[in-house]
Amino acid sequence: MLDVTELIYDDHALLRRRFAAFDDAQGDEQLTVLWEELAVLLDAHAACEEEVFYPALLKKATEDGEDEAEDAIEDHNKIRDAIKEAARHPVGSKPWWDAVGEARTENSDHIAEEEREALPDFRKHASLETRAELAVAWTKWRTAHFRPNHVSTANKKPETYIEANS
Numbered sequence: 001m002l003d004v005t006e007l008i009y010d011d012h013a014l015l016r017r018r019f020a021a022f023d024d025a026q027g028d029e030q031l032t033v034l035w036e037e038l039a040v041l042l043d044a045h046a047a048c049e050e051e052v053f054y055p056a057l058l059k060k061a062t063e064d065g066e067d068e069a070e071d072a073i074e075d076h077n078k079i080r081d082a083i084k085e086a087a088r089h090p091v092g093s094k095p096w097w098d099a100v101g102e103a104r105t106e107n108s109d110h111i112a113e114e115e116r117e118a119l120p121d122f123r124k125h126a127s128l129e130t131r132a133e134l135a136v137a138w139t140k141w142r143t144a145h146f147r148p149n150h151v152s153t154a155n156k157k158p159e160t161y162i163e164a165n166s
């Protein structure tokens with residue numbers, strides 16, 4: 001049976017590996033290709049969680065769920081900011097590496113936190129049926145949006161998001 005939390009763990013593993021690929025990259029052309037793809041994955045992963053996963057977590061109505069959603073939106077905003085910062089600089093330049101490094105740090109801190117808090121919380125509180133239904137929704141949304149210019153990269157206000165999705 002498909003389970004949305006497993007699909008999120010899979011995406012996290014993919015994001016970690018794609019960042020690791022930068023350690024072996026040779027030359028700006030390779031860096032450009034790697035970064036273009038990774039920036040799309042990062043933005044789409046955050047948007048997919050905001051669209052499919054966090055609304056379901058919030059509707060489980062645990063107090064922790066609200067804190068977890070708030071932390072997630074704040075972290076997603078930091079990752080989006082780092083991606084936008086990287087776009088302002090030539091690939092391979094010092095400020096570009098700084099921004100990519102910032103995205104890597106924010107992303108690894110964030111996904112570790114999700115794996116410690118939001119995902120276990122959801123596995124404890126949601127039924128297997130809900131987890132399976134969300135896996136289908138996740139896959140549909142992911143298929144439609146994991147490509148360039150298919151998600152909004154605008155930052156969100158945590159309070160507004162929680163209110164709209166609870």
Ligand SMILES: [Fe+2]
Nearest residue numbers: 046049072114
């Ligand atoms: Fe996230």
Ligand SMILES: [Fe+2]
Nearest residue numbers: 008049111114
């Ligand atoms: Fe995530």
